[in-house]
Amino acid sequence: MYENRTQVMDEFRTRVVDFLQASIAEGTACPAFGAILPPELHDEARRWQAGMAAAGMAGLHWPSAFGGQGLTRAHSTIWFEECARADVAPYINLQGIILAGEAILRAGTDEQRAEHLPSTLTGETLWCQLFSEPGSGSDLASLSTAAVLDGERFIVNGQKVWSSNAQFAEKAILMARTNPDAAPHRGISFFLLDMSLPGIEVRPIKQMTGDQEFCEVFMTDVEMPADALLGDLDNGWAVAMNVLIDERGSFGEAGVISLGRELDRLGEYELGDDHVLTDRLAGLVGQGKALMSLLRRVGAEPTMAPAAKLMRTEMAVATHGLRAAIRGPQAMLDDDVTREMLYSPGMRVAGGSSEIQRNIIGERLLGLPKEPKPS
Numbered sequence: 284m285y286e287n288r289t290q291v292m293d294e295f296r297t298r299v300v301d302f303l304q305a306s307i308a309e310g311t312a313c314p315a316f317g318a319i320l321p322p323e324l325h326d327e328a329r330r331w332q333a334g335m336a337a338a339g340m341a342g343l344h345w346p347s348a349f350g351g352q353g354l355t356r357a358h359s360t361i362w363f364e365e366c367a368r369a370d371v372a373p374y375i376n377l378q379g380i381i382l383a384g385e386a387i388l389r390a391g392t393d394e395q396r397a398e399h400l401p402s403t404l405t406g407e408t409l410w411c412q413l414f415s416e417p418g419s420g421s422d423l424a425s426l427s428t429a430a431v432l433d434g435e436r437f438i439v440n441g442q443k444v445w446s447s448n449a450q451f452a453e454k455a456i457l458m459a460r461t462n463p464d465a466a467p468h469r470g471i472s473f474f475l476l477d478m479s480l481p482g483i484e485v486r487p488i489k490q491m492t493g494d495q496e497f498c499e500v501f502m503t504d505v506e507m508p509a510d511a512l513l514g515d516l517d518n519g520w521a522v523a524m525n526v527l528i529d530e531r532g533s534f535g536e537a538g539v540i541s542l543g544r545e546l547d548r549l550g551e552y553e554l555g556d557d558h559v560l561t562d563r564l565a566g567l568v569g570q571g572k573a574l575m576s577l578l579r580r581v582g583a584e585p586t587m588a589p590a591a592k593l594m595r596t597e598m599a600v601a602t603h604g605l606r607a608a609i610r611g612p613q614a615m616l617d618d619d620v621t622r623e624m625l626y627s628p629g630m631r632v633a634g635g636s637s638e639i640q641r642n643i644i645g646e647r648l649l650g651l652p653k654e655p656k657p658s
């Protein structure tokens with residue numbers, strides 16, 4: 284029995300590797316890009332998601348009734364590992380496949396699953412995440428976008444910001460206040476918003492890389508159908524907390540494979556007798572090896588995810604800074620290392636800032652006293 288199971292999984296891995304190799308050879312595979320789809324890859328990425336779905340490689344552990352393959356999480360793990368090895372994007376829309384998709388599987392009705400999941404897997408529907416507001420990021424429970432129930436619809440008013448890929452998204456996961464009288468985190472609901480509804484205005488923001496990856500989203504008297512509610516009214520906090528756990532990532536072996544490749548690339552630098560840069564490089568490689576152990580641990584102990592997120596993003600900033608230092612003044616202008624140097628600091632903030640990860644590690648993992656809250 285055990286041998287059969289191993290054999291089945293090995294055969295599946297071979298199928299995945301063959302598919303990825305063929306896709307790379309045909310030029311249909313989209314290169315790995317991290318958490319947020321860069322705008323210039325948008326069309327290529329949508330084609331890749333459609334190709335994955337057509338080949339039965341999308342939604343591996345999602346139920347077949349909702350467009351998935353009805354397999355297990357172990358199959359998905361193999362997919363992620365082999366995509367990491369091939370340096371290919373395992374999905375194109377984190378906000379859709381990982382955040383919205385898993386939330387709908389957990390908290391949605393069968394009608395919501397049937398409506399939203401199949402087109403998410405084929406890439407016809409891209410999602411964005413409308414959580415952060417100009418006055419509410421780390422302290423998400425203070426958000427003020429309001430959704431007021433009015434018969435068969437909610438009327439939504441408010442502003443969101445840092446909404447990655449919102450200019451391309453057909454749908455959004457939205458957190459909005461539905462009960463202003465309840466304690467902050469008890470009066471919030473979680474919605475599946477159709478971005479084409481009248482009253483929604485999306486304004487892309489230009490970043491220092493020159494890209495426009497995220498946007499401001501303004502909602503003015505948007506009439507959102509009542510069945511857009513995911514989970515119970517006023518219970519959106521519980522839905523959102525699981526989404527944030529998914530966003531910080533489960534890592535495991537796929538993360539180790541990608542990091543190993545980065546460390547190999549760092550190891551190719553020949554720094555001669557530049558002892559300062561050599562010291563920085565050696566320090567980073569050491570940190571990287573420690574992070575590899577941590578990523579493996581997070582695969583089995585998801586509570587360690589904040590520590591891995593913190594170390595991964597801080598290391599990325601240090602790595603791209605070192606690459607730029609090795610390259611010299613040209614890196615400050617326009618070089619192949621410039622974009623990553625300018626881009627990486629944002630990842631210390633996206634998905635919960637490094638300071639917030641440190642608070643979580645201190646309070647929840649190490650059991651230290653809670654930090655005092657300003658009144």
Ligand SMILES: Cc1cc2nc3c(=O)[nH]c(=O)nc-3n(C[C@H](O)[C@H](O)[C@H](O)COP(=O)(O)OP(=O)(O)OC[C@H]3O[C@@H](n4cnc5c(N)ncnc54)[C@H](O)[C@@H]3O)c2cc1C
Pocket residue numbers: 411412413414415416417418419420421422444445446447448497629630632633634635636637638639642
């Ligand atoms: C590249 C990128 C993509 C993003 N994509 C999305 C998206 O798609 N959807 C979405 O909803 N949001 C998105 N965000 C927003 C992100 O979640 C927030 O920026 C983040 O949660 C921080 O919130 P803030 O920007 O309001 O900063 P603030 O919460 O105002 O924090 C400002 C500074 O104070 C620090 N700080 C705050 N509170 C504490 C504390 N208690 N202890 C110590 N330090 C503290 C923070 O670490 C930070 O340095 C994205 C952000 C970035 C950078």
